[in-house]
Amino acid sequence: MLVTISRTRLLGFAESLHSRFTPSLHSTRGYSNKRQDSNESNNEGSEKKKTNLLLSLPKTKLTLTLRDGAAAKREKVIQEKTGFSKLYEWQRNQEQRPEFVLHDGPPYANGLLHVGHAVNKILKDIVNRHKLLEGYRIGYRPGWDCHGLPIELKAIKQKDNAVNDLRPLTIRDRARKFAKGAIKQQKATFKRWGILGDWNTPYLTMDPKYSSCQLNVFYSLYKKGLIYQDFMPVYWSPSSRTALAESELIYNTKHVSQSLWLTFDALTIPEGLVQLSEGKILKKPVKLFVWTTTPWTIPANQAICFGADIKYCCVETADTMYICCEEFVPTLKDILASPTEVTLTFEGSKLLSMTYCHPLNNEELPVYSASHVTSTKGTGLVHTAPAHGHEDFHLAIDHGLSVKSLIREDGSYSPEAGPQLANKVVGKDANETVLELLGDHVIKVEDFAHSYPYDWRTNQPVIIRASLQWFVDTSSVKETAIKCLDSVNIYPKSSQNSMLSQLESRTYWCISRQRSWGLPIPVFYCRSTGKPFITVDSVNHISKLFLEHGTDVWWKMSTEELLPESVLQKSGIKNSSGFVKGEDILDIWFDSGVSWACILQDSNEEADVYLEGLDQFGGWFLSSLLTSVALNEKPPFKSLVVHGFTVDAEGKKMSKSVGNVIDPMDIVDGSKASGIPSYGADVLRWWVASSGLQSNIPIGSSILSRCNEEVFRLRKTCRFLLGNLWDFTPEKHSVSYNQLLAQDSYMLHLLHDFALKVIQLYADHRYNKVTSIVDRFISADVSSFYSSVIKDRCYCDSRDSRERRSCQTVQYHVLDVLIRLLAPILPHFAEEVFQYLPKLQHQQDCNSLFKTTGHNINPEWEDLAGYHSFQPSLQIKARFNEMIGPETPSSFDVIIWASGDLYDNLKVLQPTNVSTNSTLVEVLQASQVSLSNQRLDSAMDDVELVTASCSLYKPDTDATEKHDYVMGVLPCQLYMCTRCRRSVAKSSALKFCSRCADVIAEDYQ
Secondary structure, eight states, rough: OOOOOOOOHHHHHHHHHHHOOOOTSSSTTOOOOEEEEEEHHHHHHHHHHHTTTSSOOOOOOOOOOGGHHHHHHHHHHHHHHTTTTHHHHHTTTTTSOOEEEEEEEOOOOSSOOHHHHHHHHHHHHHHHHHHHHTTOOOEEEEEBBBHHHHHHHHHTSSSSSSSGSSSSHHHHHHHHHHHHHHHHHHHHHHHHTTOSSSSSSSTTTTTTHHHHHHHHHHHHHHTTTTTEEEEEEEETTTTTEEEEGGEEEEEEEEEEEEEEEEEEEEOOOHHHHHHTTGGGGSSSSSSEEEESSSGGGGGOOOEEEEESSSSSEEOOSSSOOOEEGGGGGOOOOOOOOOOOOOEEEEEEETTTTTEEEETOOOEEEEEEOTTTSSSSSTTOEEOOGGGHHHHHHHHHHHTTOOOOBBBBBTTOGGGGGGGTTTBBBBBTTTHHHHEEEHGGGOOOEEEEEEEEEEETTTBBBOOEEEEEEEEOOOHHHHHHHHHHOOOOOOEEEHHHHHHHHHHHHSSSEEEEEESSSSSSSOOEEETTOOOOOOOHHHHHHHHHHHHHHHHHHHSSSSSSSSSSSSGGGTTTTOOOOOOOOOOOOEEEEEEEHHHHHHGGGGEEEEOEEEEEEEEGGGTTTHHHHHHHHHHHSSSSSEEEEOOOEEEEESSOOOOTTOOOOOOOHHHHOOOOOTBBOOOHHHHHHHHHHHTTTOOOEEEEEHHHHHHHHHHHHHHHHHHHHHHHHOOOOHHHOOOOGSSSSSHHHHHHHHHHHHHHHHHHHHHTTTTHHHHHHHHHIIIIIIIIIIIHHHHHHHHHTTOOOOHHHHHHHHHHHHHHHHHHTTTTHHHHHHHHHHHHHHOOHHHOOOOOOSSOOOOOOOGGGGOOOHHHHHHHHHHHHHHHHHHHHTTTTGGEEEEEEHHHHHHHHHHHHSSSSSSSSSSSHHHTTTEEEEEESSSHHHHHTTOOOOEEEEEEEEETTEEEEEEEEEEEEEESEEEOOOOOEEEESSOTOSSSSSHHHHHHHHHHH
16 A cells, blocks of 8 residues: 655654654654754865775776777777787687687678678678687678679770770770779778678678589589570670670669550461351451550561460451450550440450461561460560570470571670661660551550669669570579578578578579670580580689689680690590680679689588678579579578668668768778768767668668667776676686675576576577667666665675675676677777687687687676565665655665565675664665664554565465555754765764775774
8 A cells, every 4th residue: 555655744754763763863853854064064175085085986097088089990900919919810720629619791892881791791791700709719701792783884984995996805904993992992891890700811702712613513514404594585785795694684663665555467267266156257457456665676576475274255347356365455445436346255265276467577476375464464465486485485396496696695686686676775666666667557555654674783674585604504403492492591580481482483593694794604615506505524624724824715615725736635526626715604692603713621511600681692602502402402501680671760772873882991090071070980880780680771870879878888887897796806706606695696596597598599590689688688677776786885884895895896797797798899999898808718828719719707796595585675766766865765764564585585685683784775865764673562553654565475375475565754953074075974063984984994994
């Protein structure tokens, strides 16, 4: 029961308790909240100066300065002092440790780094540093993807030469130099962010050794029949003049195509339709009504497809009979804008054996049933051009149709398309020319906005174009790859379906490209037949040449040098004059996708972790999985960790044109232009960690400011803890756990619980939860609770007292464990604190936290019995704070009446009936606490008190019981001590409380 306190009555109750339990208290004290008299106040300044010399105030060199880029400057000093650049080599020499390998998905060596790179590399570093502290030997060799169109295009743009005027060797030389320059810049930035890795020997996909390994993988796949050459439709980029894989596409959702409704004249009418219409269908011209968004493909038309189970209609006008699906009839009537009548409805199967006339060349062509035709979009009749559609191509193969490829590499029509179309370019004037040639076959033309694939590098539309390419037969390994994923841990788990869908949808993988900057496909072609020639001997010879002279030899040497008679003779061929070397290079996804074979030889071609962005489900994750399963029948990774993409604070995609791009180095060093102060690398790292693995990772000024505040709060807390350890030596001054004060052992329980949660969150890669739980622990458990209750003891108790050493012991452990848990995310800050942290004897010469192992958590800290035993005092503290509201707890005395088990529980925290320095006093932060289990009837009859209850844990039943207690609060009855500033002195005539007087006397002895 809660009763409003009558302060007057309560004072009488307090006086009664004081007289009963503390008869020595000064009899003339007043009941007001007294401080020192006026004379004492006048002398306060001089006295404070004297007595402060006797206080154990915090001392530390850890500063809080943030001005003028102080954080960034400190980080550079720490990197040098603690040997960031030497740590990787040091830990590699710890051969007794178990191995942990994180394989680096290589970024492109094509320019400066952006915040997406920061997210990726910092997440990897968090994983590695966490494992390093757990006692592992880290294998992390950073890599760079050096080939490919992005670098080639930048190399070409360096000069004014027209693209076609540049020889392949010129392009390759420029591209190589450009890549080397980009690698140098990127490496310096990665190291500035504190990324731990083998920076002295990174792997580069353009290195001859890597290229040689890649050739061997290529041949191994070829020998198993998993690499083949075929004439097939592929995604083709006219702007880049090369084939593209699906992973190299981006989709423009606002692309506008010119859509066309046109007709094809029917030539042969199936007998079934004639009979069904009772011959009426023969009385007027029959036209097949078709819709397409690629008018430029009409010249390559080879068939029209229908759905066998779809219902179709004959829609009759005054002079024509149109055929379309039933669902399209209303739209057809609107398009024709003339009187129409549906004269016949029939199943699509009735269209079998129909033929039609090609509108441009008058060729008679067939109509086929196809499963990909639907009635929900278009007319139900699909124009089929085998050279320009994947489904079209497969239908052509099934029915033996020719595959007419009339489009050249630059997107223009070849002469075979006819004089009127030759040299017309898709996306420019091709559609208009086709529409003119179609004449009356065109019914309607209009713009159609839809999602359309673009070249991810040039940001220009792509087309589907049949050409002779090299492919990996993914369909043969897909089923095994899917089964292999069962053994792979994917974080977050919600991403697993993304990997499966990519596997299930990929039937083949085009790996050839028609560019200069890349690894040449090691194939020769017979001049007379065009058949490819590749053997183990030819590949071994080329591989040896690459190792000795570099990959440029493919362009520098003649075919006779690349394919000498000594190699040909092993295949029964006399000379190489009948061969020509190939001009294609390998897809960059093949480059990086076989890195497991070229880099992970020492770890059984398997990494513990691959960590990349969501887009790599269709890129590096997929190419690595497919090639590894194809050759090793196992995945090259045990775990996949997947992160999202960066967006601005409003969730919008970052774009230079929009102006919402943030340079990660502006966050580190500051930028007047962008208005971002210098936060240092650790704040950048904290932002990455706090963002977690979510699909969208927002960044903006307010977000960075919040991250900076959180890191600064950590710094202030650690500075406080460190300052209190200025005279603490762990081996000499540590107090054993069973000798700690109850509030100190309780803090270690909180630390133990906190640490285990954080360690598990690291294991689950839930770094955003790590940052949030760290911030909460620092704010609530360390700052609000523990630091506030132990200040008096830490500053004012005798320096070598058990009570002071007890809280120093706990602060040491809190700081030691905390920086170990923070170190993977904030390595600079953790190392800085470690430099000032009192060292154990065996650590005296250790200059780096990362050269130590473990989280230093003692199992006995769990102490559930101690935890439960301490809970009632915290519940009473909460009720006490509720009673006094915003007023300072130290301004009040507290009177508690309890009985039974609750009294026994509280008595452990305060053995005497009245105390100014008990654990209970310290927890409540009151001036004085009076504890009784006897009701004082003379006082109780006249005083209204607060009756409340708290829960007490019963270990025998593993449950809690409610226990009532009575609490009263009154203004403190004692006087302020000049030294400790607490109202605990027994007389106004005394400057010091008894505790402080004893400490001063001890110090002066």
